Amino acid sequence: MKAYSLTEENIKDYDKKYNLHSWSSQGNLNPLVVTKAEGIYFWDFQGNKYFDMSSQLVNSNIGHGNKKVIEAIKQQADRLTYTAPSYAVDVRSELAKRIIELAPDNMGKVFFTLGGADANENAIKMARMYTGRQKIFSRYRSYHGSTMGAGNLTGEPRRYASEPGIPGFIKFFDPYIYRAGIEFESEEAASKFYVDKLREQVIYEGPENVAAIVMESITGSNGVIIPPKGYMKGVRAICDEFGIIMICDEVMAGFGRTGEYFAINNFGVKPDIISFAKGITCGYIPLGGVIVDKKIADYFDDKTLMCGLTYSGHPMACAAGCATLDVYEEEGLLENAKAMGKILGEELEKLKAKHPSVGDVRYIGLFSAIELVKDKETREPLVSYGKDPGKVMGTIIGLLKNKGFSTYSHENMIIVAPPLIIKEEELKEALGIMDEVLDYVDKLIA
Known part of the structure; x- marks a missing residue:
């Protein structure tokens, strides 16, 4: 060396x-x-x-230098460093199965990416393909990545370099109670206010045009804004009412950060799609992915999934992911x-x-x-x-x-x-x- x-x-x-x-x-x-x-x-x-x-x-x-994950990477490098996503590989199959077992029980399959931005890119593509609709709602205080699609999905100033933007991306306000300028009597009252305004905005945009509502389950770098009681259930109800896909970005909040494998579990809600990355390998090797509801997985049984990445489900990354899940559990x-x-x-x-x-x-x-x-x-x-x-x-x-x-x-x-x-x-x-x-x-x- x-x-x-x-x-x-x-x-x-x-x-x-x-x-x-x-x-x-x-x-x-x-x-x-x-x-x-x-x-x-x-x-x-x-x-x-x-x-x-x-x-x-x-x-x-x-943490850094975890020997179990490092050893898993070394062993995988000796066995098989890479094969195209069209082939089945043991570590990719195992990791997908384990992720589905940890995810909410409505989830069916995983599409692997390299990180969070391309996970979100593919999540919104799947929502558009599944619904046949174009508009995507996301929040102002959000960061979903800096590639062109994820950059348009992002709400905060890092999106400006991607503008003029892709048509169909709509922004709405977070339930940011500290800066609301309103003295709510309870968290539930705040949730009702924000959910009602979101529903009104969906109606103004034409519900039949809206493919997805995308949210970080807990807003991350934009201030760790935690949804008030009832908020996520209210958004879920809007999605159910109008046939809109609920996408939860768990790139930062997922895999143990909140004490749950997925932050959305704190709120008793099951989204239709979850994007993930960071905590699945903790940076030892890049990996991300999209978890989809069984009904969406079934939809692509006879429809072509127009998503593809050369390094989707990279064997060395999947080996690191399997070992990382072991570490969460064992430690x-x-x-x-x-x-x-x-x-x-x-x-x-x-x-x-x-x-x-x-x-x-x-x-x-x-x-x-x-x-x-x-x-x-x-x-x-x-x-x-x-x-x-x-x-x-x-x-x-x-x-x-x-x-x-x-x-x-x-x-x-x-x-x-x-x-x-x-x-x-x-x-x-x-x-x-x-x-x-x-x-x-x-x-x-x-």
């Missing part, structure tokens, strides 16, 4: 000269050089250790997500009570966001939506990283979503760093 001997300076120089980094102005980049990772930590070239408090991009659920990671999630919630509430800059905290399992504000009474966000001219959030994330707490922000939110293997003492130590940095944020707004 080749031993790489590049210096830190070489690595940075080549990276900046030859790589294009996502979501970044390239000229101002100063990327951290990472050399190794294990458990909930990673290290830079200088040997500094960092808590991985966002599970990289909320995908490293089982009790869903149970740990629930137990540590309770502690995470308690600690976040303490931060909210202590710091004037913390307007709201939202959490479920090990999936959470801290919303920063200039004023708790007015709820004015620390940075305006879609704008951060002073790079305020970047400065805050940089301060966290300098102290060994690695995560990312979006708008005025800081994401806290550590690997599901985290222990109580590790969680509290990391949140102690957050506490220190929030002292700085408090001074910014004073």
Whole structure:
């Protein structure tokens, strides 16, 4: 095996000269050089250790360096590195079967992709093929990927580069109670308000034209917005009323993040289609997919499924997926997500009570966001939506990283979503760093 001997300076120089980094102005980049990772930590070239408090991009659920998954990849590489999707392969068959067994009991088959964006691309294609309709509803505070179709499905500012958009993509508002500007008497009342407005919008667009309503089961990077009681059931009722396909994007929230294999299980609802990715292999090898209801699976028994990818169900990725599912079960990671999630919630509430800059905290399992504000009474966000001219959030994330707490922000939110293997003492130590940095944020707004 080749031993790489590049210096830190070489690595940075080549990276900046030859790589294009996502979501970044390239000229101002100063990327951290990472050399190794294990458990909930990673290290830079200088040997500094960092808590991985966002599970990289909320995908490293089982942590870094898991030997079981690594060994499964090695063994599969020795047996069969690749074969076309038209052939049957043991690991692909096994993984599909296991996913269906974990999914809601109405689900029938899996179509494998490489990641979340192409999972969502194929989900909306299937909905259109199945219904014969064209319009797709999705929410403003959503991120579904950056390819052309997934980019149009996305609601937040990262969609702008895909516009003028593909015809037929319609946006609606999230049940974002903290910023509703309405004092609802209960979660149920809020749900009724948002569901009623959605139903009205569907009618205005012509229900006979609407193929699907697409939602992240829990809005992810746009603030971990958790549906209020009754909301998901209300959306399910709209879909049932008008024959619309309900698609739940579980790319970020799926596979244990909320303490359930699928986040939608928290709400007692069965969607028609589920897209997934990140947590199925936790980044060890790229893999995603689309899970479809039995009625949709049956539809394609005598209709051509116009979906295809060269690397669909890649054997090495499927081997990693099977091993990852073993790890969830053998290490009790869903149970740990629930137990540590309770502690995470308690600690976040303490931060909210202590710091004037913390307007709201939202959490479920090990999936959470801290919303920063200039004023708790007015709820004015620390940075305006879609704008951060002073790079305020970047400065805050940089301060966290300098102290060994690695995560990312979006708008005025800081994401806290550590690997599901985290222990109580590790969680509290990391949140102690957050506490220190929030002292700085408090001074910014004073």
